[in-house]
Amino acid sequence: MPIDINCDLGESYDAFITGKDEELIDYVTSINIACGYHAGNHTIMHQTVRSAIRKNVHIGAHPGYPDREGFGRRNMEYNMTEIYDMMVYQMGALQAYVHIEKGTLHHVKPHGALYNQCANDKEKALAVVNAVYDFNPQLILYCLSGSQMEMIAKEKGLQVYEEVFSDRRYNDDGTLVSRQEPNALIQNEAEMLRHVKGILTTNEVLSVQQKKIKVAAQTLCIHGDGLHALDYAKKIAALRRQLQHN
Amino acid sequence: MPIDINCDLGESYDAFITGKDEELIDYVTSINIACGYHAGNHTIMHQTVRSAIRKNVHIGAHPGYPDREGFGRRNMEYNMTEIYDMMVYQMGALQAYVHIEKGTLHHVKPHGALYNQCANDKEKALAVVNAVYDFNPQLILYCLSGSQMEMIAKEKGLQVYEEVFSDRRYNDDGTLVSRQEPNALIQNEAEMLRHVKGILTTNEVLSVQQKKIKVAAQTLCIHGDGLHALDYAKKIAALRRQLQHN
Amino acid sequence: MPIDINCDLGESYDAFITGKDEELIDYVTSINIACGYHAGNHTIMHQTVRSAIRKNVHIGAHPGYPDREGFGRRNMEYNMTEIYDMMVYQMGALQAYVHIEKGTLHHVKPHGALYNQCANDKEKALAVVNAVYDFNPQLILYCLSGSQMEMIAKEKGLQVYEEVFSDRRYNDDGTLVSRQEPNALIQNEAEMLRHVKGILTTNEVLSVQQKKIKVAAQTLCIHGDGLHALDYAKKIAALRRQLQHN
Amino acid sequence: MPIDINCDLGESYDAFITGKDEELIDYVTSINIACGYHAGNHTIMHQTVRSAIRKNVHIGAHPGYPDREGFGRRNMEYNMTEIYDMMVYQMGALQAYVHIEKGTLHHVKPHGALYNQCANDKEKALAVVNAVYDFNPQLILYCLSGSQMEMIAKEKGLQVYEEVFSDRRYNDDGTLVSRQEPNALIQNEAEMLRHVKGILTTNEVLSVQQKKIKVAAQTLCIHGDGLHALDYAKKIAALRRQLQHN
Numbered sequence: 001m002p003i004d005i006n007c008d009l010g011e012s013y014d015a016f017i018t019g020k021d022e023e024l025i026d027y028v029t030s031i032n033i034a035c036g037y038h039a040g041n042h043t044i045m046h047q048t049v050r051s052a053i054r055k056n057v058h059i060g061a062h063p064g065y066p067d068r069e070g071f072g073r074r075n076m077e078y079n080m081t082e083i084y085d086m087m088v089y090q091m092g093a094l095q096a097y098v099h100i101e102k103g104t105l106h107h108v109k110p111h112g113a114l115y116n117q118c119a120n121d122k123e124k125a126l127a128v129v130n131a132v133y134d135f136n137p138q139l140i141l142y143c144l145s146g147s148q149m150e151m152i153a154k155e156k157g158l159q160v161y162e163e164v165f166s167d168r169r170y171n172d173d174g175t176l177v178s179r180q181e182p183n184a185l186i187q188n189e190a191e192m193l194r195h196v197k198g199i200l201t202t203n204e205v206l207s208v209q210q211k212k213i214k215v216a217a218q219t220l221c222i223h224g225d226g227l228h229a230l231d232y233a234k235k236i237a238a239l240r241r242q243l244q245h246n
Numbered sequence: 247m248p249i250d251i252n253c254d255l256g257e258s259y260d261a262f263i264t265g266k267d268e269e270l271i272d273y274v275t276s277i278n279i280a281c282g283y284h285a286g287n288h289t290i291m292h293q294t295v296r297s298a299i300r301k302n303v304h305i306g307a308h309p310g311y312p313d314r315e316g317f318g319r320r321n322m323e324y325n326m327t328e329i330y331d332m333m334v335y336q337m338g339a340l341q342a343y344v345h346i347e348k349g350t351l352h353h354v355k356p357h358g359a360l361y362n363q364c365a366n367d368k369e370k371a372l373a374v375v376n377a378v379y380d381f382n383p384q385l386i387l388y389c390l391s392g393s394q395m396e397m398i399a400k401e402k403g404l405q406v407y408e409e410v411f412s413d414r415r416y417n418d419d420g421t422l423v424s425r426q427e428p429n430a431l432i433q434n435e436a437e438m439l440r441h442v443k444g445i446l447t448t449n450e451v452l453s454v455q456q457k458k459i460k461v462a463a464q465t466l467c468i469h470g471d472g473l474h475a476l477d478y479a480k481k482i483a484a485l486r487r488q489l490q491h492n
Numbered sequence: 493m494p495i496d497i498n499c500d501l502g503e504s505y506d507a508f509i510t511g512k513d514e515e516l517i518d519y520v521t522s523i524n525i526a527c528g529y530h531a532g533n534h535t536i537m538h539q540t541v542r543s544a545i546r547k548n549v550h551i552g553a554h555p556g557y558p559d560r561e562g563f564g565r566r567n568m569e570y571n572m573t574e575i576y577d578m579m580v581y582q583m584g585a586l587q588a589y590v591h592i593e594k595g596t597l598h599h600v601k602p603h604g605a606l607y608n609q610c611a612n613d614k615e616k617a618l619a620v621v622n623a624v625y626d627f628n629p630q631l632i633l634y635c636l637s638g639s640q641m642e643m644i645a646k647e648k649g650l651q652v653y654e655e656v657f658s659d660r661r662y663n664d665d666g667t668l669v670s671r672q673e674p675n676a677l678i679q680n681e682a683e684m685l686r687h688v689k690g691i692l693t694t695n696e697v698l699s700v701q702q703k704k705i706k707v708a709a710q711t712l713c714i715h716g717d718g719l720h721a722l723d724y725a726k727k728i729a730a731l732r733r734q735l736q737h738n
Numbered sequence: 739m740p741i742d743i744n745c746d747l748g749e750s751y752d753a754f755i756t757g758k759d760e761e762l763i764d765y766v767t768s769i770n771i772a773c774g775y776h777a778g779n780h781t782i783m784h785q786t787v788r789s790a791i792r793k794n795v796h797i798g799a800h801p802g803y804p805d806r807e808g809f810g811r812r813n814m815e816y817n818m819t820e821i822y823d824m825m826v827y828q829m830g831a832l833q834a835y836v837h838i839e840k841g842t843l844h845h846v847k848p849h850g851a852l853y854n855q856c857a858n859d860k861e862k863a864l865a866v867v868n869a870v871y872d873f874n875p876q877l878i879l880y881c882l883s884g885s886q887m888e889m890i891a892k893e894k895g896l897q898v899y900e901e902v903f904s905d906r907r908y909n910d911d912g913t914l915v916s917r918q919e920p921n922a923l924i925q926n927e928a929e930m931l932r933h934v935k936g937i938l939t940t941n942e943v944l945s946v947q948q949k950k951i952k953v954a955a956q957t958l959c960i961h962g963d964g965l966h967a968l969d970y971a972k973k974i975a976a977l978r979r980q981l982q983h984n
Binding site: 094 | 282288289291292327328331332334335336337338339340341342343345346380381
Binding site: 578586587588592 | 780781819826830832835873
């Protein structure tokens with residue numbers, strides 16, 4: 001099966017527009033829809049669900065911390081109960097639009113600080129996994145490849161997509177280079193395409209120490225913001241299509 | 247069938263505590279749970295759903311305008327699409343907890359300014375009715391008795407509970423005395439019990455002009471705030487039980 | 493004195509970017525800074541105040557309704573006390589940055605629905621005027637030219653700048669064509685420049701009925717959003733400079 | 739000079755009422771007014787400033803994290819710039835009401851997680867100290883007695899009130915027993931009064947290990963919530979008055 005390409009959508013609201021949702025959706029196979037806590041709102045959620053169904057891409061919930069001011073990227077102190085409850089709230093709200101539009105909810109991908117904290121924090125990861133499982137055990141959980149959350153989700157019996165990123169560099173041990181480091185992001189187009197091609201063909205990427213390392217991935221995340229987001233999305237989609245036909 | 251007695255619950259969050267939820271729930275037959283827009287949040291919603299199932303009272307969604315600052319009581323300008331979408335969002339969020347706790351969502355009662363505006367505004371009422379119907383046509387819509395929303399809901403084929411209030415006075419024509427008027431509220435216990443007894447036995451109340459008028463009602467709303475809320479709730483519950491056994 | 497050209501700035505926050513603030517500020521003589529209620533926040537407010545002082549443009553407070561979701565454009569029901577208090581809060585917050593950066597607060601321009609409602613609603617206008625006067629009677633109030641607020645402010649003894657718009661059409665009686673009308677906005681560049689030139693030279697514009705009408709104005713508002721905002725700003729600034737030198 | 743007794747006020751908004759503000763204010767000498775981020779809003783801020791001036795108690799700003807959902811008690815990740823800017827915003831907003839009502843702003847006391855983090859985190863403490871100093875170097879900063887923030891404020895040249903608590907237990911080294919510990923709080927009235935008496939007379943309290951330890955304090959915090967808050971406030975005020983007259 002060719003790799004899934006996912007992108008975060010539906011993060012705008014009213015005058016606050018982020019991303020070129022209507023164009024990006026044509027170059028991915030699944031989308032993660034913000035659920036009103038860190039971004040998005042009832043109007044854009046409904047519109048985005050409609051778009052996704054019309055364009056036949058997989059719909060995922062993209063729940064985050066209730067911190068719109070910080071776009072859900074700020075670490076916040078929540079206990080397991082709170083995380084469980086905020087996951088259920090956001091999945092439920094998105095599911096309602098999917099139900100009304102006669103679509104299917106395909107996956108869940110936590111956003112920002114919640115996603116990152118669940119990669120290493122077993123308690124938070126368990127809260128997320130339990131919430132998804134109790135809400136709908138058929139949902140696929142998108143997890144950072146090699147994370148604690150991936151392990152915990154598999155133990156619970158949830159289907160997992162291991163996720164890699166089109167624009168992030170890796171260490172020799174397969175972990176992501178921290179965003180604190182100056183070389184965390186791939187910002188050169190040629191390198192990015194080489195990096196993605198490695199993921200799509202041999203499951204290998206070059207680490208920052210120039211070592212070939214294996215990466216397991218069922219889904220590849222591309223970013224919808226940034227000056228060249230749409231252009232990169234097109235090239236990655238073309239690359240994927242080309243490999244699929246070979 | 248004896249009349250349903252409903253009450254708004256789950257309006258607290260964190261340090262902001264309103265009402266005596268855990269005690270009130272023992273004296274009603276259905277509750278309306280705030281859905282995080284005008285009041286409540288993911289934590290209190292989940293707790294309240296659990297209480298309701300344990301105590302075997304009917305669970306209703308209590309969606310309102312996204313105006314926590316004004317407790318959803320302030321008129322705001324929303325078009326039909328926005329109202330439809332915010333209804334779906336809030337019902338979906340609550341439904342998720344009901345689903346996880348293996349309960350059943352029984353009804354929907356719009357809150358505050360939304361409820362009041364839908365009593366007279368056909369467009370807003372239609373948006374609410376459509377949202378409930380599309381989300382789940384089995385749900386019962388609680389409507390102000392004699393309102394536009396009641397009529398529109400019935401036309402659509404939704405089941406309706408006509409609602410009356412334990413502490414509001416009525417005009418000769420069966421409409422509520424406006425809250426702008428000094429005598430809108432019944433604040434005397436003896437009068438309130440007489441008023442409720444009329445509703446429960448003969449479907450009649452005394453208007454402000456001291457005329458006996460008919461009121462149709464399948465549900466009676468009692469208020470959870472106010473100094474004597476709990477005391478009144480007990481007396482109304484006792485009255486209802488007594489009439490039921492006669 | 494050549495006419496003041498004002499523009500709303502500082503409406504972004506975090507991932508939600510609106511407008512090209514850093515470029516636009518070079519082509520105006522005064523800016524209106526969002527104060528955290530309908531848009532903006534503490535970080536962008538401070539940055540924008542610093543920019544304004546560095547670039548020597550007049551600083552104004554741009555208070556609005558506490559409705560970020562609706563960008564302060566939605567009518568909401570507030571009484572005079574609430575409007576007075578929310579004005580004071582927002583002016584105070586902005587004034588603090590101006591004070592710390594050793595600048596001067598020059599004016600106040602209410603935003604969106606608050607601005608529009610104050611054009612016709614005497615009570616709301618009075619609440620705004622009183623708040624500005626009590627906070628600092630030296631501040632200039634930007635008012636829709638010919639509005640109730642203008643009259644009330646003058647009676648109170650506040651200095652007023654009558655405001656006109658670079659991209660709005662006028663009726664024969666000097667009122668703005670309602671935004672509900674299809675021809676409310678001037679979207680053609682040549683017409684817009686002709687319209688602005690009339691304002692800058694003869695205080696006359698062509699009404700929609702093609703009649704020459706007088707407009708009084710001490711300030712001209714240009715909009716920072718829209719595809720051509722920056723381009724138009726440059727052309728209007730050039731026009732103003734050119735007329736000033738003649 | 740007899741010790742200052744302070745209390746947090748103005749934390750309610752609309753239907754969300756916390757504390758008995760109007761009664762408590764009679765038993766303290768200074769109040770800390772919530773500034774709209776973690777609690778309070780423009781209406782209650784204005785009212786509380788008016789009360790304080792009428793009752794002649796010192797007015798302090800009580801800025802917190804923008805986390806109303808968590809009542810500002812949740813640790814959040816903010817950098818120094820953000821903390822500086824959010825301090826300035828909140829002090830500015832409160833100062834505006836004080837100015838309009840012709841009062842004087844006396845002090846600043848950070849709230850909840852911000853207060854606690856600044857006790858140990860030098861960077862955050864410095865951001866707070868700089869914000870207060872730049873805003874108004876005459877303001878007194880209320881600091882946990884013995885904290886990093888106290889030291890940094892003194893170095894900067896700010897006047898400091900060292901703060902102790904009427905209901906918290908202390909370790910042998912003079913630090914507070916962590917709230918994680920079961921014995922962090924004094925919940926017995928007799929012990930609490932003994933504890934307060936030690937603070938007011940000999941500057942000594944009994945540690946949890948029953949050792950007499952010195953505590954330096956220019957202000958004593960009493961809590962406005964809790965079942966017995968008002969009763970305790972009265973007794974502490976009486977104790978203070980009695981000692982003052984001896």
